[in-house]
Amino acid sequence: MIDTNEHAKSYYAATKNWQTEYPELKGEHHCDVAILGGGFTGMSAALRLIERGYNVAVVEANRVSWGASGRNGGQLIDGFVMDLDKFEKKVGKNGAEIAYQMGIESRDVVLDRIKKHNIDCDLRFGFLDVAMNQGDIDDFHEWIEEKDKNNYPHKMEFVTKDELRNHIGSERYIAGVINYGNGHLHPLNLCIGEARALVEQGGMIFEQSHVNKIQHGKNPKLITEHGVVHAKKIIIAGNAYLQKTEPKLAGAVIPAGSYIIATEPLSKSLADELLPSNMAVCDQRVGLDYFRLSADRRMLFGGLCNYSGRNPKSITGVLKPKMDRAFPQLKGKKIDYEWGGYIGISMNRIPQMGRIQDNTYYVQGYSGHGLCPSHIAGNVIADAIAGDSERFDVFDKVWHLKLPGGLWFANPTLALGMMWYRLKELLA
Template identity: 55%
Template structure:
């Protein structure tokens, strides 16, 4: 095993909400539930949503696993993979001490890894179940609870209070993809499950470039990222078959 004392764990939603509040205080305007349906590229880009049209001199595409048909170059290099989390009812102090006595965030090294940690109120957050079908399981609890019970059999009696999940963006080489499609269109995607830290790095690189503060983005633009084979229809099934091979290797 490996312990990284230079890292930590935090509440990602609280971080997101706080950063949104700071951005709004600095003059940014945030429009939720405004799905983009088309992008027209040019010296001035036109971004169309279902209800509005936005014209901009600089455009940053950060759709990641949800970029879809907005840009075929980007969508061919990032594959959506489902990742899910369940949260138990609060553990007793004895249960929490037995499960994670040093309150560390943990992940294993399997292809379809498990990851888990304690929340501030002593719930066990248990995630994993990396899927490549593009579909969510009918019940996240039913899909993940057996994994939790295998790792923590003495917590099998604990009730599951919450379940959630969504698609993360996987790149073929597992490196973040950050760069420019043209002089005024930037992109960042494919964090491969490490989005909390990699998104902040990517955002800073893009902001520095837009403001002519640095050219550090060029380091990432030199990295070659392959397109996933199979096209939109067969890309996910082909990767699922490949990942099945690696899961068998994990078993044996």
């Protein structure tokens, strides 16, 4: 996997609706809010701010949606990855309730943007969580009971192994839970569609513009090699790719690799055999597999979350056997695309949202579950800038561990921790 300034050579990049060609930042520019990062968080915040009457500029080091926003599995899943019971101990009952409602709203933010801006991104509804053991099944029943108790707005259905055959053509799984409100989509087309909507409403986007310095203080600015954006407020939304741009965030988020392969287009009969109801699917393991069909009937199969900081020599070489194990019907099928990138992992799995100074905000660390959460996070930071900080303050009060020693220490430490959890799964 070789990163360049252009989009990764993925299925998404090969089928994007248009090539983004926004100008490089040159010279002096002024705005109300400058945003570092052209992914989902940055675009969501920018659109919300534009709606509130702010003048906005987004500065992206590479291309819009170049990072995880344009490389992920395309899973439309509401909620946060964190344990809300543990979160309640940190922020109180009211704070946990606010976070729960934010999680529900996160999916709606995405759908509203798609509808409002007429974004073509292959949206499909239906998400299937599958069980591989009795422990998973027990968790599913508790999960549904908890959702019912909290008046969860979307239909959920437990399916037995016999019923599961109506949704997935694999003998590997023994039960499942369907969420009819969640689903899947083309993430790159979603984000570049949001970018187009932003520019149409007067927002500025600069690509190929790596921020070398964030100047804080009374008159903050984003500084690149060839230009400067002066702003009243700054939002830092670089996530796993922020690196050393903001020293005060160093060590707070650990970049972990995540990878996907895409098969050649499948016949309709085979696609219908594999995933008859065209839902997105994932299992419940720490190192989970996730998969779905693309609009042109390719199997997109992802997983291989790598916490070591090293990329595999062959993404296909590792993921293809996993896919064939789940779907023996795909043995011999050609892999047309393989790609990967980094996701930002927070040590407690809670998204990190806060201020560096009164006029500098940041959000990062979605821990592999960011499509919907990044959209609500962008809205929440925009609202905080506009003076409504109740939801922002819930997350801002959470303390986050920063691993010392840089990535040479943090990535191996995280890798050892995840190996322990995977060993526990095997022993169970």
